[in-house]
Amino acid sequence: MYKEIFSKYEPTKDNLIYILHEIQDKHPQHYISEDAVDKVAEYLKVPANHIYGVLTFYTMYSTTPRGKNIIRLCESPPCYIKGTVNILRKLKALLDVEIGETTKDGHFTLELCACLGVCGNAPVMMINEDVYGDLTEEKVEDIIEKYRRAK
Amino acid sequence: MKTLADLKKIREKAQEEMKLRGSDARIKIVVGMGTSGIAMGAREVMRTFLEEIANRNLTDVIVTQTGEKGLSSLEPVVDLMEEGKETVTYGNMTPDKVKKVVVEHIVNGRIVSDYVVSTGN
Amino acid sequence: MSLKRIDLLICCGSSCISAGALKIKEAFHRAIEDKGLTHEINIIETGCMGPCDYGPVLVIYPEGIFYKHVAIEDVEEIVSEHFIKGRPVTRLMLQDEEKTIRMQKEVPFYQKQIKVALENCGYINPESMDEYIATGGYEALGMALTTMDPQDAINIVKASGLRGRGGGGFPTHIKWQMVHDRQEKEKYIICNGDEGDPGAFMDRSLLEGDPHRVLEGMMIAAYSIGASQGFFYIRAEYPLAIKRIRQAIEQARSIGLMGQNIFGTDFCFEAEVRTGAGAFVCGEEMALIHSIEGERGNPTPKPPYPAVQGLWGKPTVVNNVETFANIPSIFVKGADWFANMGTETSKGTKVFALTGDVRNTGLVEVPMGITLRELIFEVGGGIINDRKFKAVQLGGPSGGCLTAEHLDVGVDYESLKARGAMMGSGGVIVMDERKCMVNVAKFFIEFCVEESCGKCSPCRIGLKQMHHIMERITSGNGREGDIDELLRLGESVRNLSLCGLGQTAPNPVLSTIRYFRDEYETHIRDKSCHANVCLDLMHFQIDKDRCIGCSLCSRKCPATCISGSREEKYTIHQVECIKCGNCFDVCPVKAIEKIPGVPEEVAAHKARKAAQKSDDLF
Numbered sequence: 001m002y003k004e005i006f007s008k009y010e011p012t013k014d015n016l017i018y019i020l021h022e023i024q025d026k027h028p029q030h031y032i033s034e035d036a037v038d039k040v041a042e043y044l045k046v047p048a049n050h051i052y053g054v055l056t057f058y059t060m061y062s063t064t065p066r067g068k069n070i071i072r073l074c075e076s077p078p079c080y081i082k083g084t085v086n087i088l089r090k091l092k093a094l095l096d097v098e099i100g101e102t103t104k105d106g107h108f109t110l111e112l113c114a115c116l117g118v119c120g121n122a123p124v125m126m127i128n129e130d131v132y133g134d135l136t137e138e139k140v141e142d143i144i145e146k147y148r149r150a151k
Numbered sequence: 152m153k154t155l156a157d158l159k160k161i162r163e164k165a166q167e168e169m170k171l172r173g174s175d176a177r178i179k180i181v182v183g184m185g186t187s188g189i190a191m192g193a194r195e196v197m198r199t200f201l202e203e204i205a206n207r208n209l210t211d212v213i214v215t216q217t218g219e220k221g222l223s224s225l226e227p228v229v230d231l232m233e234e235g236k237e238t239v240t241y242g243n244m245t246p247d248k249v250k251k252v253v254v255e256h257i258v259n260g261r262i263v264s265d266y267v268v269s270t271g272n
Numbered sequence: 273m274s275l276k277r278i279d280l281l282i283c284c285g286s287s288c289i290s291a292g293a294l295k296i297k298e299a300f301h302r303a304i305e306d307k308g309l310t311h312e313i314n315i316i317e318t319g320c321m322g323p324c325d326y327g328p329v330l331v332i333y334p335e336g337i338f339y340k341h342v343a344i345e346d347v348e349e350i351v352s353e354h355f356i357k358g359r360p361v362t363r364l365m366l367q368d369e370e371k372t373i374r375m376q377k378e379v380p381f382y383q384k385q386i387k388v389a390l391e392n393c394g395y396i397n398p399e400s401m402d403e404y405i406a407t408g409g410y411e412a413l414g415m416a417l418t419t420m421d422p423q424d425a426i427n428i429v430k431a432s433g434l435r436g437r438g439g440g441g442f443p444t445h446i447k448w449q450m451v452h453d454r455q456e457k458e459k460y461i462i463c464n465g466d467e468g469d470p471g472a473f474m475d476r477s478l479l480e481g482d483p484h485r486v487l488e489g490m491m492i493a494a495y496s497i498g499a500s501q502g503f504f505y506i507r508a509e510y511p512l513a514i515k516r517i518r519q520a521i522e523q524a525r526s527i528g529l530m531g532q533n534i535f536g537t538d539f540c541f542e543a544e545v546r547t548g549a550g551a552f553v554c555g556e557e558m559a560l561i562h563s564i565e566g567e568r569g570n571p572t573p574k575p576p577y578p579a580v581q582g583l584w585g586k587p588t589v590v591n592n593v594e595t596f597a598n599i600p601s602i603f604v605k606g607a608d609w610f611a612n613m614g615t616e617t618s619k620g621t622k623v624f625a626l627t628g629d630v631r632n633t634g635l636v637e638v639p640m641g642i643t644l645r646e647l648i649f650e651v652g653g654g655i656i657n658d659r660k661f662k663a664v665q666l667g668g669p670s671g672g673c674l675t676a677e678h679l680d681v682g683v684d685y686e687s688l689k690a691r692g693a694m695m696g697s698g699g700v701i702v703m704d705e706r707k708c709m710v711n712v713a714k715f716f717i718e719f720c721v722e723e724s725c726g727k728c729s730p731c732r733i734g735l736k737q738m739h740h741i742m743e744r745i746t747s748g749n750g751r752e753g754d755i756d757e758l759l760r761l762g763e764s765v766r767n768l769s770l771c772g773l774g775q776t777a778p779n780p781v782l783s784t785i786r787y788f789r790d791e792y793e794t795h796i797r798d799k800s801c802h803a804n805v806c807l808d809l810m811h812f813q814i815d816k817d818r819c820i821g822c823s824l825c826s827r828k829c830p831a832t833c834i835s836g837s838r839e840e841k842y843t844i845h846q847v848e849c850i851k852c853g854n855c856f857d858v859c860p861v862k863a864i865e866k867i868p869g870v871p872e873e874v875a876a877h878k879a880r881k882a883a884q885k886s887d888d889l890f
Contacts, residue, residue: 057568059549077669080715081627155415172395
């Protein structure tokens with residue numbers, strides 16, 4: 001897998017962010033393993049600690065395995081004003097996880113994220129690449145159910 | 152593309168495609184598409200207008216639709232609106248009549264009085 | 273060329289997509305094919321039209337009819353009624369009191385607006401370069417390249433009075449002039465698409481809705497400063513914006529608007545897209561530059577400014593998306609036309625993102641200097657459910673809040689700054705009377721604590737301390753002197769931080785103390801939150817006169833702290849209550865009330881526990 005990804009990018013440091021994105025997207029558990037860090041360090045000829053520095057700086061990267069579906073609930077001010085707190089409580093109850101955790105069946109990971117830019121329809125969450133707006137507790141229940149059925 | 156003139160060419164062609172969203176067409180054809188109009192063949196009338204206009208490459212004409220006027224016995228009814236002139240209403244239109252209206256009225260500017268039901272706003 | 277009779281514009285901005293616009297688009301394709309209308313109707317996907325609150329929205333030309341809240345089930349009806357029979361579907365139109373609003377231009381939301389940057393958003397198909405060109409696109413670039421030298425171009429921007437739309441409001445021409453005057457051969461132009469404040473989504477809408485306009489603005493800037501390479505830095509959270517800009521670059525290349533000798537001149541230009549990976553601080557220009565270089569997005573001290581030592585150490589101009597989007601119009605319509613809009617020091621128009629408790633949320637573009645009242649009550653349609661307006665937060669977590677007494681203040685860079693708020697990217701978060709300002713300020717500080725990169729101590733430690741105090745106040749442990757401590761810390765963080773994030777992060781706390789000091793005082797002294805938001809400073813109580821003894825609240829209580837009977841009615845045992853609010857939500861007769869303040873038994877219980885704890889220590 002690494003070879004294929006590396007072949008698309010020149011071994012220069014400014015490609016690091018893309019390489020990491022792609023490794024994470026391609027991994028079935030959506031994370032960047034220690035092994036991957038070593039491989040990237042070798043390819044770009046930079047110390048592994050530099051890779052970790054970048055990896056842990058940006059919130060979209062994970063160094064621990066995650067679920068099949070990643071739920072990212074927007075925690076930005078307009079969503080907060082419109083009641084993200086209630087949605088978060090609902091999600092935690094539905095999935096029986098805390099923020100940053102993955103469900104036992106490995107189906108969902110619950111995360112918070114910065115603004116998704118859909119503030120006109122706050123509160124908002126993103127599951128994988130799809131954005132859901134104007135969330136209510138009932139709506140969240142339906143959405144999660146839909147993903148559960150799609151198992 | 153190397154000059155502003157080249158850009159202008161692309162622009163003019165693209166503006167054609169977007170004409171419906173501007174309103175600077177010379178002539179606007181409004182086909183009555185209420186239930187009775189459709190029952191009397193307004194769809195074919197509409198289609199013929201579109202075909203004829205495309206065939207003749209008439210770029211300053213737009214075709215649109217409206218609801219019923221209540222002139223059931225005269226359906227399909229078509230209004231022809233031209234900037235600065237009175238609206239001409241044609242009745243009992245058929246595809247053949249449409250072809251004639253396009254040639255006579257739209258291209259040559261002569262109202263086909265045989266088909267006219269009324270003029271004015 | 274086939275001739276179509278209807279242009280169906282479907283807003284496919286992120287908001288409408290989240291409300292199901294793409295499924296509606298597919299349904300239209302199917303329905304139109306079923307009815308054999310494919311050759312008569314154009315289905316066009318546009319960028320954000322602005323009134324996100326009404327999403328999904330459609331506009332149908334030639335009439336310009338505006339439909340809101342369109343559902344999949346409505347598609348069939350629109351096709352059979354409107355497209356076939358010519359009878360627009362009234363029930364999907366906007367209702368204004370007794371009047372039905374048919375046309376897009378009649379919608380009140382659009383009436384005070386003047387669209388410059390957003391001119392084409394929601395009007396053209398953003399994936400079609402031809403449509404952009406049809407609206408006069410790339411004429412400004414052609415004109416600049418073939419009839420002006422770079423200094424002339426900078427002079428036009430100077431005469432227009434354009435200032436950066438990303439936050440600080442720095443005059444655009446000065447940045448350009450500085451880099452123009454550098455002798456180095458290699459220079460860079462960067463488009464900052466790492467949206468400024470959360471709550472401001474105009475940059476996403478522009479990149480998605482009119483990508484060529486932003487690209488054209490960037491190219492004019494590149495020509496003016498002498499750069500031949502440009503970068504779009506776009507947040508990874510905006511996949512559609514990334515896709516559209518990439519596509520726009522390729523389309524421009526396909527007709528020779530990108531690459532060597534553009535418009536037959538010596539000007540050569542290449543642009544590419546770089547993405548982030550989720551870090552708010554990367555909107556800061558030095559942090560952004562480091563992120564492009566493949567480093568942690570840490571800000572570095574200025575000077576040196578990017579104009580001197582920017583990307584890879586070369587002179588660099590970083591401009592915001594909306595700034596670029598204004599450039600083509602300034603060149604085509606003239607600097608005077610632009611400078612005639614707005615106020616003495618803030619020229620032109622500004623895009624605002626209306627969010628929060630305002631009726632018409634969405635993107636609006638209005639002349640600078642418009643009053644907050646016009647913006648919130650006329651364009652925005654006032655507060656949802658006609659509740660009372662309490663405050664408005666301008667400029668996101670870095671901005672400040674203003675109150676009802678400021679409603680007649682004109683919105684421009686200077687007037688906002690003078691009152692402790694800022695323009696920022698144009699996020700306008702409206703709050704109604706039910707919001708607790710102390711709680712909101714705590715939330716903003718929390719946001720900045722999380723987003724602080726941790727490089728400089730005033731921001732890393734100072735904000736953490738401020739958050740700690742805010743936490744204390746909102747949980748009922750506030751002390752006398754906390755307000756002064758917050759002010760002192762806030763001033764230090766503001767004056768000593770390295771970058772814009774730290775320098776502005778204390779603003780929400782400082783401005784809420786300035787305008788809502790009494791709320792802080794009741795939180796600290798009376799242990800009471802009048803808005804009933806801070807859970808430790810309020811409680812639930814059952815009104816026995818209204819209670820019908822149905823026991824629903826008791827059955828739904830997860831802490832089993834509600835007891836009673838049909839005859840005696842029900843009571844909440846305050847000490848055990850966890851304030852989940854279930855009882856409040858389920859009560860069929862609304863007998864449960866939220867009451868500010870801590871009930872006596874809870875206060876006594878807390879005191880006992882505290883005493884016990886100190887006993888244990890000895």
